[in-house]
Amino acid sequence: MKSLTRAWKEHRVMYLFVTPSVILSISFFVIPFLHNLIISFCNWNIITNNGKFLGLENYIRIFTDKIFLSSILTTTQYTIFVVPFLLFFGLLFALIVNDSNLRGNSLFQMIYFIPWVIPWLTAGLIWRFLYNDLYGPLNYLLIHFRFIEKPILFLSTKMTAMASVILVCIWKTAGYNMVILLAGLKSIPEQVYEAAAIDGASGWKRFISITIPLIRSSIALMVIMAVVGSYLAFDHFWIVTRGAPSHETETILTWLYQTSFFRFRLGEGAAMSVVLLAITGIFAVIQVRAFNLLKLK
Amino acid sequence: MKSRVGTLLMVILVFISASATLWANGNSENETAEEPIVLKVWNRNGTLMGGAVEAFNAKMEAEGRDLRAEFTLVPYEEQSSKFLSSLAAKTAPDVYAIDLILAPYFSEMGAWMDITTEVNNLGFQDDLNPGMFRIGEWNGKQYCLPWANDNSSLIYNKTIFTEMGLEPPTTWEETLQVAKIITEQSDKYGITFSGANSGMTMFTWLPFAWMNGAQLITDNGKDTTIDSEAGVGALQFWAELAQYAPEGAPVYDYGDYYNGFVTGQVAMIFGGSWHVMSISNDAPELDFGIIPFPVPEKGNDTSAFMGGDIMGITAQTAHPKEAMEFVAFCLSEETQIEILAKNGSVPVRLSVAVDNPYFDKDPRYKVFAAGGQFGRAPKALNYNDITTVMGTIMPKALSGEVSPEDALKEAAPQIRDLLQ
Numbered sequence: 001m002k003s004l005t006r007a008w009k010e011h012r013v014m015y016l017f018v019t020p021s022v023i024l025s026i027s028f029f030v031i032p033f034l035h036n037l038i039i040s041f042c043n044w045n046i047i048t049n050n051g052k053f054l055g056l057e058n059y060i061r062i063f064t065d066k067i068f069l070s071s072i073l074t075t076t077q078y079t080i081f082v083v084p085f086l087l088f089f090g091l092l093f094a095l096i097v098n099d100s101n102l103r104g105n106s107l108f109q110m111i112y113f114i115p116w117v118i119p120w121l122t123a124g125l126i127w128r129f130l131y132n133d134l135y136g137p138l139n140y141l142l143i144h145f146r147f148i149e150k151p152i153l154f155l156s157t158k159m160t161a162m163a164s165v166i167l168v169c170i171w172k173t174a175g176y177n178m179v180i181l182l183a184g185l186k187s188i189p190e191q192v193y194e195a196a197a198i199d200g201a202s203g204w205k206r207f208i209s210i211t212i213p214l215i216r217s218s219i220a221l222m223v224i225m226a227v228v229g230s231y232l233a234f235d236h237f238w239i240v241t242r243g244a245p246s247h248e249t250e251t252i253l254t255w256l257y258q259t260s261f262f263r264f265r266l267g268e269g270a271a272m273s274v275v276l277l278a279i280t281g282i283f284a285v286i287q288v289r290a291f292n293l294l295k296l297k
Numbered sequence: 298m299k300s301r302v303g304t305l306l307m308v309i310l311v312f313i314s315a316s317a318t319l320w321a322n323g324n325s326e327n328e329t330a331e332e333p334i335v336l337k338v339w340n341r342n343g344t345l346m347g348g349a350v351e352a353f354n355a356k357m358e359a360e361g362r363d364l365r366a367e368f369t370l371v372p373y374e375e376q377s378s379k380f381l382s383s384l385a386a387k388t389a390p391d392v393y394a395i396d397l398i399l400a401p402y403f404s405e406m407g408a409w410m411d412i413t414t415e416v417n418n419l420g421f422q423d424d425l426n427p428g429m430f431r432i433g434e435w436n437g438k439q440y441c442l443p444w445a446n447d448n449s450s451l452i453y454n455k456t457i458f459t460e461m462g463l464e465p466p467t468t469w470e471e472t473l474q475v476a477k478i479i480t481e482q483s484d485k486y487g488i489t490f491s492g493a494n495s496g497m498t499m500f501t502w503l504p505f506a507w508m509n510g511a512q513l514i515t516d517n518g519k520d521t522t523i524d525s526e527a528g529v530g531a532l533q534f535w536a537e538l539a540q541y542a543p544e545g546a547p548v549y550d551y552g553d554y555y556n557g558f559v560t561g562q563v564a565m566i567f568g569g570s571w572h573v574m575s576i577s578n579d580a581p582e583l584d585f586g587i588i589p590f591p592v593p594e595k596g597n598d599t600s601a602f603m604g605g606d607i608m609g610i611t612a613q614t615a616h617p618k619e620a621m622e623f624v625a626f627c628l629s630e631e632t633q634i635e636i637l638a639k640n641g642s643v644p645v646r647l648s649v650a651v652d653n654p655y656f657d658k659d660p661r662y663k664v665f666a667a668g669g670q671f672g673r674a675p676k677a678l679n680y681n682d683i684t685t686v687m688g689t690i691m692p693k694a695l696s697g698e699v700s701p702e703d704a705l706k707e708a709a710p711q712i713r714d715l716l717q
Contacts, residue, residue: 132553
């Protein structure tokens with residue numbers, strides 16, 4: 001208590017400045033989260049704003065819901081496949097535009113970044129149109145140039161639909177990841193590379209021994225955001241596949257949304273959101289600790 | 298000393314700005330208290346409900362009354378989520394016209410005002426579409442009334458049929474034959490589906506199950522006969538038709554299915570009454586016709602899914618009398634003709650549903666309107682849950698991954714569990 005009083009006396013101005021953010025965080029995150037947690041244990045009536053306590057019944061129901069379990073698997077598979085590609089293309093584009101001597105450097109930056117500013121809805125609709133087997137330009141061009149004889153059914157099986165959505169995600173977010181990694185690249189002093197070059201280090205050696213270690217923080221940030229973002233995948237799956245075929249490409253969020261607002265099972269939807277928060281929280285903690293360990297080495 | 302003065306100054310500043318905000322808000326609320334009563338009206342169709350709101354406001358203006366309506370467009374996908382959020386926040390509209398399959402859930406949870414007495418005093422309640430009227434009833438009380446009717450039928454490309462020398466089909470066998478001929482003897486497809494859109498699939502497939510003698514939900518609301526021979530037969534018909542659809546059709550969403558038809562690459566779709574106006578606007582050169590759904594055999598009765606919107610006054614309204622006045626205005630013959638029929642929607646007043654000046658000009662609407670006489674609308678608290686189950690097995694049956702019998706054997710127990 002004494003230390004609190006002392007801290008208040010010494011830093012009260014600072015605390016006053018922080019207070020609005022704390023109030024906003026409590027109002028828009030903590031309280032809604034606690035409310036959501038309560039709903040997850042109840043059969044909630046949104047009009048009377050109360051509900052019958054069900055204990056763990058909602059959690060039992062969602063863990064016996066085949067589509068929810070499948071959505072966890074699908075989301076995990078999606079994350080495992082998409083994150084390495086996002087890192088690869090983000091780093092590739094960042095390395096390209098990091099070369100200030102490259103002609104058209106600004107143009108490349110703009111081209112890579114433009115998909116990021118297109119809303120997910122628009123991007124999803126564009127790609128859904130491109131993928132269509134009847135009138136989509138992709139199939140038309142592939143058939144026209146005789147790469148294929150019959151249209152590719154991009155969205156008809158789980159595998160092809162996932163690959164199609166991953167492509168959309170890479171196209172849309174590689175530019176954003178490029179910006180994060182570019183910031184890291186720009187922070188590396190040129191003299192480090194010059195010294196390495198003088199010592200006879202090849203380009204590949206400089207990349208592995210200098211570039212990667214020195215942009216570890218940027219990579220960590222990008223990967224953590226990509227993993228969390230992938231687990232929160234909604235827009236691109238909702239627009240491009242809508243969970244088809246037969247709910248095989250439902251993600252946790254698309255199924256949660258349908259469970260809450262289409263099937264009107266608010267308690268189960270709340271339980272799913274708690275599970276999703278736990279998953280993303282655990283992954284975030286693991287990743288932060290892993291990258292901190294790498295930094296210490 | 299200086300830091301104490303600084304802190305005190307900052308606290309005073311925050312207090313003043315908070316007070317100013319509250320005062321300004323209070324003032325604006327005082328200002329609105331002197332304005333006319335404004336009814337908040339929500340719906341997914343800007344042309345229809347927006348038009349009704351405009352007409353209502355014009356009438357109120359002409360009568361010199363301080364009553365207005367204000368329309369908010371709610372996207373189809375957000376009908377439930379937006380309404381649920383508004384109910385929780387106590388900011389629900391006064392009047393909400395919602396897809397009829399969603400209404401029972403909101404009736405059961407107490408979202409609507411009981412308008413039984415008001416309906417009995419309407420004077421024309423017996424003229425309202427009875428199938429839709431039934432959906433608005435819950436536990437012996439009336440909560441919602443029909444607003445706009447959408448029924449399902451077969452839409453076909455007349456140009457393709459003429460070029461191929463074909464007649465529009467009237468039976469299931471004829472439908473299979475024409476679809477086969479078109480797909481195998483031209484560069485078009487006979488038919489397409491919206492396999493990934495379970496709502497659209499139910500809207501167009503269920504009538505085939507009904508006309509063959511199967512029921513998704515039995516009359517007592519507790520069982521299903523969808524896995525009966527009749528139900529399997531109806532799905533078998535669709536599975537055979539799917540051979541003549543684009544291979545991707547089992548996972549098509551609404552846009553894929555619609556675009557396939559309006560671009561002239563597909564000869565037939567099972568669609569709804571809204572298609573007449575939307576196809577006419579999107580593809581004015583496309584010559585298309587409407588016929589009732591083909592029947593299993595000659596002499597059988599056809600069927601249709603009776604969809605559309607029903608409207609309720611929310612229990613949170615502060616203006617129940619005025620809201621009911623707006624609802625009655627929407628259901629007047631004049632509004633039903635001049636707003637709904639004029640814009641290609643089937644009126645819910647039986648007296649003008651089929652015979653009105655606009656449908657006389659374009660008789661294609663009369664086929665859809667007739668569906669309002671013999672069509673059915675499923676009524677269940679958890680209709681969307683049931684749709685989700687069917688939405689899982691239908692694409693599998695259409696793609697040939699499972700047989701129709703196995704698909705419905707998988708779905709039926711889940712549906713029975715949901716209906717208990």
